[in-house]
Amino acid sequence: MAYQDSDGEVFAALNRDIDPKVLEEREKAVQERVQAQYAKAQQRLQDLISSNSTLPVTISSIRVIGATNTRKSFLDRLFAPILSANNDRPYTLQEALQLAGKSADKLRRFDIYHEGVSMFIDKPDSTDPLSTTSDIDIFLAVKEKGRIALKTGTDLGNTEGSAYGNLLLRNIFGGAESLSINASAGTRTRSSYTATFDTPILSDPDIRFSLDGFASSTQKQWASHEEVLKGGNARIRWAEGQSRHEVAYTGAWRQITALAANASPSVRNDAGDSVKSSITHTWFKERRNHPFLPTSGYFMRTVSELAGWGPLQGDVAFWKSEVETSGAIAIPLPGKEDSGISLTGGLRAGLLCPLPIGTGSEPQASRINDRFQLGGPTDVRGFKIGGLGPRDGPDSVGGDVFAAGSVNLLFPFPRVGKDTPLRLQVFANGGRLLALQQTKGSTSNSVTSTIAKLAEGLPSLAAGVGIVYAHPAARFELNFSLPLVLRRGEEGRKGLQFGVGINFLNLWANGNVLVVLTTIFGKYSTWICQIFDGNEEREERNTAATMASAIISNLTNPLITDHPYYPIEVEIASYLANEWSVPVLLAAFSGVCATVLLTAQIVVDKLHPNLRTVEKVTIWWFILSGCIHLFFEGYFSVNHTLMGPKQDLFGQLWKEYSLSDSRYLTSDPFVLCMETITAFLWGPLCFIIAGLITTSHPLRHPLQIIVSTGQIYGCILYYATSMFDHYYKGVVYSRPEFLYFWCYYFLMNFFWIMIPSTLVVSSVNQIANAFRSLDAISAKATKGKKGQ
Structure with a gap:
């Protein structure tokens, strides 16, 4: 009996549910032990590399595994210079590792392989009579990207929005060549089509042709016309230390057409066709620590263009030069060095000097489509687009000489912190834009007198305050601006001004700027064990560990830890498991939603007690959607880079939902852009619609159609991009369990297709009925008049 009682207690203990907090504590302890062992192994390997860094080795071969579509001659030209057979002396171990790392980095920068180039080191076959004990073979394992990529989407930037489609053909001839075909249509650029063939020169990713x-066809409303461009260019780009150069030849047919009825004589005089043939040189140097929110460093850029002179021909001739520089410094506070406060400033200046066409002697006056324009939310804030400089009637006709500057003081957003991309800013900016003065004598005298006039009097000035959000793809600004100095005819913009772009007056970012990228060779050092065999086993094992340590020491990413998300190999920085259980998280979220709905019901009943039930339900929907969009999804948009270790309510809720879509933990560009638009556009509009329904305002239905259509479109794209990656790339973001895929991923998002679709149909019917009634009244009134 004693044994039976003991067995029963054991089985009862085994069947008893384990407290989830206990399980979490155990998992946390296991992770801490793994991390401690990893840190200890890293330290040991660091010690080994310091004692073996001068070990002589010879690189006998470099082989790339997985490059099935890449030409052998292309790879040979890349690796041949570092093989020991082509060098007079052997390498040290440290030199060999550095050279191998640079080679792997070059492979990555060709953009034909996936991230995560793995490097393996081995000894040659011991039976090879030509091998020596110091020989090593280097293997680089790569995974080629798909040779065809098709992408569609929307862009917001530089004061316009557009939709685009892009077809990219990679590695066409096996030498990292690419062909990109792009088509877009936007609010200002009515249509744009480009085709670009790009290839590296001599297998060097830093030299490209x-x-x-x-x-393209672009509306320029500030000058009452539309500009049509057709042409082509040839470019060569190269790096020189930390500087970048580009030389290009451009041939373009331009047409100024579609003039407005009130277009000025200056615009009408330049209307019609022109041909530009020019050579351009661009140089820039980027030393800032962040392209959109810098706190240190500087940036410089020059652009010089020569058109129509000498053999270039065409029917426009000029020398056009532009210089830009910007810098940033951190502002420490007493007792707090890293305060998050920074001061940024920028200066820009430009000159257009007319030249004779070809070998002629008379300079030609500049045209409106070659002159500079100044003003706008991403340029000189507080002024309309093209609001500064010479005007002719309603049109901004541009200028030949300009100078502009800006000073910004940025503060961390209150109660958010300095590590987020949100900032408050106080700014002052200004500039002058002048047409070339007509003086007696040579063109140089006109240029000199015009430049001197820049210093006469105060520049046009504006100041203001605003909010800055540094999205990974662009910088968003919402400013309240106040023009302080305006000249006659210039157009200021007092009040709110919204700008989205990569090119702000005090902040310039180029698509070719090299960012800090790290080649990841492995997660742990254990994958490189037992590489060598032979008599000197201990020394060779130390060498292998040394090589692994050198590779691992180059990693700059945060610690990557184990996690339950799919795909299993996805890397989530500084991930920590949730502290709260799933029932607690869902109960807290449900409680918040219930509180929001109850508050909405109380307010609506007080303001409009006789409102129909269906309208009340619609109000609840928009209030709940607004809260989820603005606060919950807005939280993700602001903290997307910090989601892994988050332990507050919203952070843990996002990590729970991410079991159905891990893109939310990896700053996926599409998800981030979609959630940002949803949070800061649809979120506030949902609250506005709820108010319009409560007051029975007629604008309710048009806005309801717009917001509901946006919600439907966002959800369809959300499903479509995930399905595309699943069926085309074989990448799965959701765990396979029913709860995560069907409940979290499918059902919770499907609500924002089903309910908005119902609301769109309802609003369309209401608007149709209103017009039907209006038509009936109009017909009755017309019939009555005829009867009289």
Whole structure:
């Protein structure tokens, strides 16, 4: 009996549910032990590399595994210079590792392989009579990207929005060549088509040659016309230390057309066709620590263009030069060095000097489509687009000489912190834009007198305050601006001004700027064990560990830990498991939603007690959607880079939902852009619609259609991008369990297709009925008049 009682207690203990907090504590302890062992192994390997860094080795071969579509001659030209057979002396171990790392980095920068180039080191076959004890073979394992990529989407930037489609053909001839075909339509650029062929020169990713063909049609409302462009260019780009150069030849047919009825004589005089043939040189140097929110460093850029002179021909001729510089410094506070406060400033200046066409002697006056424009939310804030400088009637006709500057003081957003991309800013900016003065004598005298006039009097000035959000793809600004100094005819913009772009007056970012990228060779050092065999086993094992340590020491990413998300190999920085259980998280979220709905019901009943039930339900929907969009999804948009270790309510809720879509923990560009638009556009509009329903305002239905359509479109794209990656790339973001895929991923998002679809149909019917009634009244009134 004693044994039976003991067995029963054991089985009862085994069947008893374990407290989830206990399980979490155990998992946390296991992770801490793993991390401690990893840190200890890293330290040991660091000690080994310091004692073996001068070990002589010879690189006998470098082989790339997985490069099935890449030409052997292309790879040979890349690796041949570092093989020991082509060098007079052997390498030290440290030199060999550095050279191998640079080679792997070059492979990555060709953009034909996936991130995560793995490097393996081995000894040659011991039976090879030509091998020596110091020989090593280097293997680089790569995974080629798909040779065809198709992408569609929307862009917001530089004061316009657009939709685009892009077809990219990679590695066309096996030498990292690419062909990109792009088509877009936008609010200002009515249509744009480009085709670009790009290839590296001599297997060097830092020296590239490209051919472009383009055609576009752009509305320029500030100058009452539309500009049509067709042409092509040839470019060569190269790096020189930390500087970047580009030389390009461009041939373009331009047409100023579609003039407005009130277009000025200056615009009408330049209307019609022109041909530009020019050579351009661009140089820039980027030393800032962040392209959109810098706190230190500087940036410089120059652009010089020569058109129509000498053999270039065409029917426009000029020398055009632009210089830009910006810098940033951190502002420490007493007792707090890293306060998050920074002071940024920028200066820009430009000059357009007319030249004779070809070998002629008379300079040609500049045209409106070659002159500088100044003003706008991403340029000189507080002024309309093209609001500064010479005008002719309603049109901004541009200028030949300009100078502009800006000073910004940025503060961390209150109660958010300095590590987020949100900032408050106080700014002052200004500038002057002048047409070339007509003086007696040579063109140089006109240029000199015009430049001197820049210093006469105060520049046009504006100041203001605003909010800055540094999205990974662009910088968003919402400013309240106040023009302080305006000249006659210039157009200021007092009040709110919204700007989205990568090119702000005090902040310039180029698509070719090299960012800090790290080649990841492995997660742990254990994958490189037992590489060597032979008599000197101990020394060779130390060498292998040394090589692994050198590779691992180059990693700059945060610690990557184990996690339950799919795909299993996805890397989530500084991940920590949730502290709260799933029932507690769902109960807290449900409680918040219930509180929001109850508050909405109380307010609506007080303001409009006789409102129909269906309208009340619609109000509840928009209030709940607004809260989820603005606060919950807005939280993700602001903290997307910090989601892994978050332990507050919203952070843990996002990590729970991410079991159905891990893109939320990896700053996926599409998800981030979609959630940002949803949070800061649809979120506030949901509250506005709820108010319009409560007051029976007629604008309710048009806005209801717009917001509901946006919600439907966002959800369809959300499903479509995930399905595309699943079926085309074989990448799965959701765990396979029913709860995560069907409940979290499918059902919770499907609500924002089903309910908005019902609301769109309802609003369309209401608007149709209103017009039907209006038509009936109009017909009755017309019939009555005829009867009289």
